[in-house]
Amino acid sequence: MTAPTIPDANPPLHPETELVTGGRDSVAQKGFVNPPVVRGSTVLYPTADDIRAHRGEYQYGRHGTPTTRALQQALIALEGPNCAGVGLAPSGLAAISTTLLAVLAAGDHLLVCDSVYRPTRHLCDTLLKRFGVETTYYDPLIGGDIAKLFRPNTRAVFVEAPGSQSFEMADIPAIAAAAHARDLLVIDDNTWATPLYHRSLDFGVDLSIQAGTKYLGGHSDIMFGTIAANARAWPHVTDAIRALGVCAAPDDVFLALRGLRTLAVRLAHHQAAGLAMAKWLKARPEVQRVMHPALPDDPGHAIWKRDFSGASGLFSVVLQPTPDRAVDALLDTVRLFGMGYSWGGFESLIIPFDCTSYRTATQWTPGGPTLRIHIGLENIEDLKADLERGFAAFNAARA
Numbered sequence: 326m327t328a329p330t331i332p333d334a335n336p337p338l339h340p341e342t343e344l345v346t347g348g349r350d351s352v353a354q355k356g357f358v359n360p361p362v363v364r365g366s367t368v369l370y371p372t373a374d375d376i377r378a379h380r381g382e383y384q385y386g387r388h389g390t391p392t393t394r395a396l397q398q399a400l401i402a403l404e405g406p407n408c409a410g411v412g413l414a415p416s417g418l419a420a421i422s423t424t425l426l427a428v429l430a431a432g433d434h435l436l437v438c439d440s441v442y443r444p445t446r447h448l449c450d451t452l453l454k455r456f457g458v459e460t461t462y463y464d465p466l467i468g469g470d471i472a473k474l475f476r477p478n479t480r481a482v483f484v485e486a487p488g489s490q491s492f493e494m495a496d497i498p499a500i501a502a503a504a505h506a507r508d509l510l511v512i513d514d515n516t517w518a519t520p521l522y523h524r525s526l527d528f529g530v531d532l533s534i535q536a537g538t539k540y541l542g543g544h545s546d547i548m549f550g551t552i553a554a555n556a557r558a559w560p561h562v563t564d565a566i567r568a569l570g571v572c573a574a575p576d577d578v579f580l581a582l583r584g585l586r587t588l589a590v591r592l593a594h595h596q597a598a599g600l601a602m603a604k605w606l607k608a609r610p611e612v613q614r615v616m617h618p619a620l621p622d623d624p625g626h627a628i629w630k631r632d633f634s635g636a637s638g639l640f641s642v643v644l645q646p647t648p649d650r651a652v653d654a655l656l657d658t659v660r661l662f663g664m665g666y667s668w669g670g671f672e673s674l675i676i677p678f679d680c681t682s683y684r685t686a687t688q689w690t691p692g693g694p695t696l697r698i699h700i701g702l703e704n705i706e707d708l709k710a711d712l713e714r715g716f717a718a719f720n721a722a723r724a
């Protein structure tokens with residue numbers, strides 16, 4: 326009888342398994358599965374020679390702890406083979422500002438998609454402008470024609486897909502190909518899909534940002550941000566993080582790592598329930614249009630299908646033309662849908678929005694009131710019944 330052959334190595338792991346195993350070192354943690362929440366500024370060096378040479382696995386609290394190291398290792402595995410490192414920031418917006426300050430200098434020109442998260446726009450129009458960086462906004466559907474907007478001093482292109490509030494799907498590979506032909510850096514705010522459903526760094530992006538506040542944390546209890554970079558961009562990120570003193574709070578780092586372990590099961594539910602609700606809403610007479618790239622007739626569907634492996638639970642709807650009081654009646658009647666900013670937690674949310682006042686490269690004319698909806702982990706029949714009551718109030722107020 327021949328002995329069974331046992332392969333030397335495991336095959337490459339699937340992302341769900343990476344989420345569970347990444348960054349774990351139970352031997353270093355005396356057997357415990359999870360790392361401790363390390364709170365620390367001072368790290369002691371054993372000898373004078375060590376401190377003179379800055380020799381040691383950890384050197385100072387701001388530069389990393391066993392807790393931040395565990396999360397970074399897990400995130401590097403998730404971001405894929407093109408990821409050279411992941412920087413941690415105290416909020417999603419801090420990850421964005423750190424990234425832009427890392428790659429831009431006075432006199433540079435920056436291209437930003439018109440459907441970008443609004444506070445990113447504020448950063449470009451105020452602080453970056455004051456520091457001598459000029460921003461041009463572009464139509465998110467521009468694709469390879471982005472090259473027409475390049476100037477001799479253009480340094481970077483910022484994309485976000487799908488766009489905040491209105492869910493336009495940018496063609497990231499086409500934009501990245503044009504940008505790389507000119508040696509520009511491509512930055513992507515990848516919060517909606519997370520690297521589980523869209524590994525930006527595989528699609529020509531150099532710097533991929535996540536507001537970890539959303540799905541990574543997953544429980545509406547942290548403010549957090551991540552900056553994943555390829556080998557070309559990573560040195561800029563580490564320099565900026567050091568220079569700016571960016572570091573995330575120990576509890577938030579721990580909770581982000583805890584959130585990461587269950588990201589795959591949570592997102593699978595957000596995706597299925599979000600899509601089911603989007604279809605249900607689309608069939609409602611009160612709804613004019615649903616903006617969700619995973620719907621087959623969405624204008625961005627082909628790009629979504631090509632570049633993304635899943636959808637999260639956030640989308641928007643355009644209602645039939647109605648006075649605000651009817652929309653307010655709906656919002657004030659629903660009970661399971663909370664009204665508040667952020668999303669990506671376990672709970673369903675609904676907010677009214679209006680991008681008309683601040684888009685500059687495109688015109689936003691939805692033709693009716695707009696609502697952004699996050700579908701949480703509640704039972705979907707309960708959510709439908711809640712919206713059913715909301716629509717009854719809406720129709721009563723409209724009559």
Ligand SMILES: *Cc1c(COP(=O)(O)O)cnc(C)c1O
Binds near residue numbers: 417489514536538
């Ligand atoms: C929420 C959000 C951010 C900002 O995250 P914070 O942690 O709230 O600073 C950035 N980008 C997108 C797309 C977001 O939705």
